[in-house]
Amino acid sequence: MSIFLIFLAGILFLAGILFINPLVKKEVMWKTVLIWALYVVGSAVLWMGISFIYINASVGHAKATSTAIFLFGGIAIVIAIILARLLGFIGLKKLNKTDESVQA
Amino acid sequence: MIGSGKQNSKLEKKIQVTRRGFLKTGAAAAAMGVLGAIQAPSKVAEAAVSNYGYIPGEKGLWSKLRPEPNYGGASVSYAEHNDQWLGTSQIVGTVKQTSEKNMGFAQAAQGNFGPKSQAGLFTLGPRYPINAGIGPAMAQIAGEAIVDGTPSPQKLPIPDPEQMSMHIKDLAYYLRADEVGIGKMPEFSYYSNKMNPPLIAIVAGAVPKGVPITETPFNERMPYVIMVAVEQHLETYLASTGYDGIANTQSFRCYHATANISVIIAGYIRALGYHARAHHFANYGAVMGPALISAGMGELTRTGDCVAHPRIGFRNKVAAITTDLPLVPDKPIDFGMLDFCRVCKKCADNCPAQAISFDKDPVEYNGYMRWNSDFKKCTQFRTGNDEGNCCGRCIKICPWNSKESSWFHEAGIWIGSKGEASASLLKKIDDMFGYGTETVEKYKWWLEWPELYKFDY
Numbered sequence: 118m119s120i121f122l123i124f125l126a127g128i129l130f131l132a133g134i135l136f137i138n139p140l141v142k143k144e145v146m147w148k149t150v151l152i153w154a155l156y157v158v159g160s161a162v163l164w165m166g167i168s169f170i171y172i173n174a175s176v177g178h179a180k181a182t183s184t185a186i187f188l189f190g191g192i193a194i195v196i197a198i199i200l201a202r203l204l205g206f207i208g209l210k211k212l213n214k215t216d217e218s219v220q221a
Numbered sequence: 222m223i224g225s226g227k228q229n230s231k232l233e234k235k236i237q238v239t240r241r242g243f244l245k246t247g248a249a250a251a252a253m254g255v256l257g258a259i260q261a262p263s264k265v266a267e268a269a270v271s272n273y274g275y276i277p278g279e280k281g282l283w284s285k286l287r288p289e290p291n292y293g294g295a296s297v298s299y300a301e302h303n304d305q306w307l308g309t310s311q312i313v314g315t316v317k318q319t320s321e322k323n324m325g326f327a328q329a330a331q332g333n334f335g336p337k338s339q340a341g342l343f344t345l346g347p348r349y350p351i352n353a354g355i356g357p358a359m360a361q362i363a364g365e366a367i368v369d370g371t372p373s374p375q376k377l378p379i380p381d382p383e384q385m386s387m388h389i390k391d392l393a394y395y396l397r398a399d400e401v402g403i404g405k406m407p408e409f410s411y412y413s414n415k416m417n418p419p420l421i422a423i424v425a426g427a428v429p430k431g432v433p434i435t436e437t438p439f440n441e442r443m444p445y446v447i448m449v450a451v452e453q454h455l456e457t458y459l460a461s462t463g464y465d466g467i468a469n470t471q472s473f474r475c476y477h478a479t480a481n482i483s484v485i486i487a488g489y490i491r492a493l494g495y496h497a498r499a500h501h502f503a504n505y506g507a508v509m510g511p512a513l514i515s516a517g518m519g520e521l522t523r524t525g526d527c528v529a530h531p532r533i534g535f536r537n538k539v540a541a542i543t544t545d546l547p548l549v550p551d552k553p554i555d556f557g558m559l560d561f562c563r564v565c566k567k568c569a570d571n572c573p574a575q576a577i578s579f580d581k582d583p584v585e586y587n588g589y590m591r592w593n594s595d596f597k598k599c600t601q602f603r604t605g606n607d608e609g610n611c612c613g614r615c616i617k618i619c620p621w622n623s624k625e626s627s628w629f630h631e632a633g634i635w636i637g638s639k640g641e642a643s644a645s646l647l648k649k650i651d652d653m654f655g656y657g658t659e660t661v662e663k664y665k666w667w668l669e670w671p672e673l674y675k676f677d678y
Contacts, residue, residue, distance in 0.1 A: 165629075168628070168629075169629055172625070172627045172629075173654075176459070176625050176661070177459065177661035177663050177664070178654065178655065178656065178659065178661070179655070179659065179661075180654060180655025180659060181654035181655055181656065184653060184654055184655070185654070
């Protein structure tokens with residue numbers, strides 16, 4: 118199982134790079150760097166968390182498992198939202214819709 | 222037809238023999254080539270131990286089976302062993318040898334800790350059925366004739382003590398020790414006197430309560446000590462409160478295992494022509510703590526006399542072999558245990574007997590610095606526990622002890638061994654995730670015998 122998880126982490130990490138690469142280049146350098154940094158940190162937190170939760174759950178550490186779900190899961194979700202906003206997956210559509218309604 | 226058939230079979234046989242011979246020659250040549258290639262670089266070293274087929278390990282290896290010591294992620298450095306320091310334990314005066322008769326359980330046996338403690342000790346083994354099985358098994362390897370003996374008159378020449386040290390460590394691992402170390406035997410580690418009857422006879426209920434405890438001088442002095450440790454069962458501790466029925470069995474199991482290992486190693490060394498005596502729970506001739514520190518197996522903890530190993534903490538039991546076999550001793554180690562114990566205090570918070578000190582710093586005791594736990598309270602609780610059998614709550618609780626092997630526990634131990642601030646962080650993380658204090662019931666495999674835990678006194 119752990120080998121499968123490591124494999125999955127690697128594949129999804131590479132797939133994520135290919136997926137966001139066309140959307141990353143921004144007009145200012147710091148935004149591009151920030152996006153890649155968040156992507157790397159977010160992936161690390163997410164997969165460390167999955168590994169931590171998997172090992173603790175299999176041993177039977179109930180409190181450690183539940184705490185880790187909130188801790189690692191929470192951090193990963195916050196990073197994912199920031200990243201999604203920077204890449205334009207959320208927030209921008211609303212703006213476009215407003216533009217359309219104004220034009221209409 | 223028949224004749225020609227015989228001729229054909231003779232011909233076939235001839236051909237077969239020729240093929241086999243060819244194959245044999247080829248295989249022999251290949252084997253000689255391989256052996257030559259393997260053995261050529263170690264020709265010089267091999268000459269030193271000729272006739273025994275020993276292929277020397279590389280210089281600096283911990284052992285062949287475990288090339289590097291397993292410290293489980295802790296940041297470890299070497300410490301001194303001189304007249305002022307034994308590892309990280311400071312020596313501030315003359316450390317006097319102690320008599321076995323003065324240790325906690327022996328005092329309980331003499332009635333010095335009250336009638337309940339005395340009665341509890343004399344029935345400790347029989348009050349839990351697994352211990353009733355292990356105790357007599359351990360007693361079988363407790364006699365002087367088996368822990369000690371006369372060495373073989375023919376001494377094995379040992380031109381390279383480093384190789385012999387590796388060899389002895391490999392033997393310990395082979396005999397299922399979890400950890401092994403070699404140290405210079407501190408003289409004050411020896412008991413001045415041994416008690417009679419031995420503790421195992423009392424704990425196993427083989428002698429009646431109130432039997433007079435006498436003592437006899439113990440005069441052995443050997444230059445080296447080999448320490449072997451066997452881990453107490455992790456999952457069982459996860460499921461235990463630390464002071465329920467299985468608590469004492471956790472110790473007995475490892476005492477029995479280390480007793481076997483130590484007796485076998487001592488017997489082996491004597492067969493090589495050198496003096497060797499095994500010291501185990503059923504027949505100690507020495508206090509194990511200083512010998513452990515000397516052998517690089519850990520540091521003293523807040524509990525007062527438990528020595529924690531970087532990887533397994535003090536969730537282990539040990540035995541020793543004192544010997545004059547030429548060996549190269551390991552150095553005492555420092556992995557920040559004192560700094561950790563200074564800030565953690567989790568064992569003191571959770572001790573059901575409230576026996577563990579809350580002092581910030583170690584204090585002087587018998588010429589050295591340590592945390593002074595109340596051993597009367599500790600012994601009284603362990604012997605008088607009538608809701609379980611003995612106690613190992615501090616072993617279960619300690620953040621250094623109760624961990625499965627994983628990257629984040631290794632990382633945690635690395636953090637914890639970096640000084641007081643990081644130790645405080647590790648303790649907070651340990652508490653946040655609930656390690657140590659939880660009971661994981663899925664591992665509770667043993668039976669509880671509440672009616673056996675109660676006793677008259």
